Amino acid sequence: MKTALGDRWLWIGLAALAFLVLGAGSPALVPAKAHAAPAADEGGGAPRALDEGVCPRGTAPDGDACIHLTASDDGPVAEAQSNSHRTRSGQWTTYEQIPRLPERPADYDLYRYPIPPGLAGGRYVVSGYDLDLPDAKQRRGATLKHVGHGAVDLPQKKGTPVHMIALDHQEGDAEVLFAGALFGTTLLTRHTLREGGRTRDYVLLLGHLDSIAPGISAGTMIKEGQLVGAVGDTGSPSLVHLHLEVRRVREGIDLAKVPAGSAMIAEAVTVVCDPRNVLPLR
Ligand SMILES: [Zn+2]
Numbered sequence: 001m002k003t004a005l006g007d008r009w010l011w012i013g014l015a016a017l018a019f020l021v022l023g024a025g026s027p028a029l030v031p032a033k034a035h036a037a038p039a040a041d042e043g044g045g046a047p048r049a050l051d052e053g054v055c056p057r058g059t060a061p062d063g064d065a066c067i068h069l070t071a072s073d074d075g076p077v078a079e080a081q082s083n084s085h086r087t088r089s090g091q092w093t094t095y096e097q098i099p100r101l102p103e104r105p106a107d108y109d110l111y112r113y114p115i116p117p118g119l120a121g122g123r124y125v126v127s128g129y130d131l132d133l134p135d136a137k138q139r140r141g142a143t144l145k146h147v148g149h150g151a152v153d154l155p156q157k158k159g160t161p162v163h164m165i166a167l168d169h170q171e172g173d174a175e176v177l178f179a180g181a182l183f184g185t186t187l188l189t190r191h192t193l194r195e196g197g198r199t200r201d202y203v204l205l206l207g208h209l210d211s212i213a214p215g216i217s218a219g220t221m222i223k224e225g226q227l228v229g230a231v232g233d234t235g236s237p238s239l240v241h242l243h244l245e246v247r248r249v250r251e252g253i254d255l256a257k258v259p260a261g262s263a264m265i266a267e268a269v270t271v272v273c274d275p276r277n278v279l280p281l282r
Contacts, residue, residue: 075169075195075278076101080248080271085135085148097131097150098248098273108152111279114165114206115231115242118156126241127153129274150272151205151245158210158240160231166224167191167202167246167278174204176220178260183207183243184235187216187228188264190255193278200248201255202278203270207243208236218260246275 078101084094100106108125109117117124130138130149139149164174171192178188187206192199210232222228233240247270249255258264 074197075193076103077196078273078277083131085138088140095131095148095267096271098271098277099132100129100274100276104274104276105281106276108276110282111276112165112282113154113242113244113279114162114228115154115156115160118154118160118241124154125152126155129276131272132274150247151207151243152275154242154244155240156231156242158230158232161227162206162209162229162231162242164189164222164224164226164228165280167193167204168280169193169195169278171199173224174222176216176218176222177203177255177264179212179217180261181235182261182265183245185209185212185229185232186235187212188260189222190249191278202273203247203249203255203264205243205245205247205265207245208232208234208239208241210234244275246273246278247271248273 078098080096080098082094083097084092086092108128109123113124129152171194174189174191177190184207189204191202191204193202210230212229213227216228231242247265249270253269258269
């Protein structure tokens with residue numbers, strides 16, 4: 001009798017111990033899982049092991065997001081990082097790209113774009129920025145001229161109006177740099193953003209347009225919300241979508257002295273940037 005009772009207490013004790021171990025273990029797993037989810041979405045892109053569970057400097061955790069500690073109209077500053085991948089011809093190439101800032105949401109549908117969402121459920125993006133992904137996860141395709149994709153592709157019906165957006169922390173209106181054939185019919189605009197206590201110029205590329213709105217040519221100033229064109233499939237036959245690419249003008253480059261067109265999106269002139277760093281939030 002005494003032994004049986006002792007056994008019973010032993011089992012209760014073991015159960016309590018198991019509960020404590022599992023119970024204490026579970027909460028510790030929660031942040032790790034929560035952190036792992038976006039990394040999986042990104043395909044484990046830029047190494048972020050060092051900030052695991054920790055918000056970037058100057059920010060503090062608020063729920064599942066990091067918020068800025070001080071109110072400021074200066075945007076965050078992202079630095080270009082080196083990345084590389086194998087080209088279709090088998091050569092290893094190295095290039096620069098500006099990855100998404102940790103405090104910017106990974107979910108593309110949290111941002112505003114120049115067109116309404118074209119997918120069911122109010123979703124936008126069929127093909128996302130992938131230059132921060134490991135080589136094996138970057139975009140490949142037999143018909144693509146290059147590997148890696150430094151933009152987001154937004155599907156919509158042909159002819160859907162495209163309205164200019166103001167980028168986050170933008171000062172003044174956008175200036176048209178180029179309107180013509182590049183990525184199909186393409187519009188390049190310059191946007192001056194205040195970030196990190198100074199201004200920087202960015203180039204927005206809207207590609208595969210069906211048409212560009214009348215009166216728009218190099219030098220035209222474009223207000224937020226202004227009609228600039230229509231969605232199409234120029235340069236991407238039968239794949240109707242808007243190719244939206246963001247590039248930051250390199251230090252010391254005066255865009256006014258750069259020949260309009262392809263030279264403006266050359267690696268030496270502008271660095272491709274994860275669009276989520278500068279797109280306005282919805
Ligand atoms: Zn594209």
